[in-house]
Amino acid sequence: MKIIAIGRNYAEHIAELNNEIPDDPVIFTKPDTALLRNNEPFYYPEYSKDIHYEVEIVLKINREGKYVAEKFAHKYYDEFAIGIDFTARDLQQKAKEKGLPWTLAKGFHGSAPISSFRNKSDFKDINNLNFGLKIDGDIKQQGNTQMMIYSFDFIISYISKFITLKKGDLIFTGTPKGVGPVHIGNKLEAFVEDDNWLEFEIK
Numbered sequence: 001m002k003i004i005a006i007g008r009n010y011a012e013h014i015a016e017l018n019n020e021i022p023d024d025p026v027i028f029t030k031p032d033t034a035l036l037r038n039n040e041p042f043y044y045p046e047y048s049k050d051i052h053y054e055v056e057i058v059l060k061i062n063r064e065g066k067y068v069a070e071k072f073a074h075k076y077y078d079e080f081a082i083g084i085d086f087t088a089r090d091l092q093q094k095a096k097e098k099g100l101p102w103t104l105a106k107g108f109h110g111s112a113p114i115s116s117f118r119n120k121s122d123f124k125d126i127n128n129l130n131f132g133l134k135i136d137g138d139i140k141q142q143g144n145t146q147m148m149i150y151s152f153d154f155i156i157s158y159i160s161k162f163i164t165l166k167k168g169d170l171i172f173t174g175t176p177k178g179v180g181p182v183h184i185g186n187k188l189e190a191f192v193e194d195d196n197w198l199e200f201e202i203k
Contacts, residue, residue, distance in 0.1 A: 001168040003030040003112060005056075005085055006155055008142045009148050009174025016177050025150050025158050026096060026162070028102055030085075030172075036113035041203045044184050045108060048088035053182050055133035055190050056176035057126075058083040059152060060117055061169040068160040075155035076165065082131055082190045083114035085172050089181075112149035112172070115190065125163045134189040135182070143176025150174075 007026035008019055036042060044051060056082045063155035064132060065076050085106070120126050134143035150158070159165065181203050182188070190198035 001032050001166075001170070003032060003034060003170045003172065004028075004159055004163065005030060005106070005172035006150065006174045009150055009155075010143060010176045011147070011149060012177035016179070021149070025155060027159065027162075028106055030112050031105045033109060034107050034112040036110040036200070039200045040110075040113075041201045042086065042110050042113060042182075042188075043203050044182075045088070046089055047108075050088065050090040051182050052087045052089045052179050053133060053135070053140070053180050053188065054085040054087060055131065055143075056083055056085050056172045056175050057081075057129065057131060057145060057152075057165040057192075058114055059156070059171040059173060061156075061165045061167060061171070063167055065156070065160050065165040068157050068165070069158040070153050076156050077152070077171075079117040079119055080126065081115045081117045082192055083112060083170075083172060084133070084188065084190065084198070085175060086111040086113070086117075086182075087179075110121075112170075112197060113200060114170070116194075129192065131190070131192045132176075133178075134191070135186050137187075138188075140180060141176055141178035145173075145177065148174060149176065 015150040059077045060079045130163045186202040
C-alpha cells in the first residue's frame with residue numbers, strides 16, 4: 001500500500017501560500033508509516049516548530065490500474081475517508097529554498113491521520129461534497145470538492161500514467177484554504193457534511 005498526495009488543488013489555498021497555479025497536478029508521497037488510525041493522538045515531533053494541518057478527502061483504490069482513462073476512473077474507487085496531511089512547514093520551506101524534495105516535511109511519523117472509510121454510493125454526489133476541520137470547536141477549514149482544480153477522476157487517470165495504482169492505495173486529493181499551525185493540547189475534528197468522521201488530540 002502506498003500513499004500518494006496532491007498539492008495545490010484548491011485555488012484559494014494556492015493563493016494563501018503565495019504559490020503559482022500548477023500546469024499539472026503536483027504529486028508527492030508519504031510512507032505507509034505516516035498513517036494514524038482509530039483517532040489515535042498525534043505526538044508533536046521535536047524536529048519541527050511549525051506543523052500545519054491540511055484537511056483532505058482521501059480515496060481508496062479498489063483495483064490495479066495503469067494508464068486509466070478518465071472516463072473509467074470512477075470504477076477504481078468505491079470508498080473514501082477524510083484525513084489530515086500534516087506538514088512540517090519549516091522543513092518544507094527549507095527544502096523549497098534549496099530546490100529539494102519535501103519528503104521529510106510530509107512523510108514523518110503520524111503525518112497522515114485518517115478516518116474510517118465510507119462507501120461513495122451512500123452520498124448523492126461526491127463531486128459536490130462539503131467537508132472541513134474544527135480545532136477546539138472552531139471551524140478552521142471549509143471546502144467543497146467541486147472547488148478542486150483537478151477532479152477525483154482526473155487525478156486517478158493522471159497518476160496512473162506514471163505510477164501503477166494497486167488495491168488499497170490511498171490518494172490525498174488536496175486541501176482548501178485556511179491551513180495553519182497546530183499546538184499541543186489542540187483537539188481536531190474533521191467533518192464531511194455535518195457528520196464528524198475524525199477526532200483526535202495533539203500531544
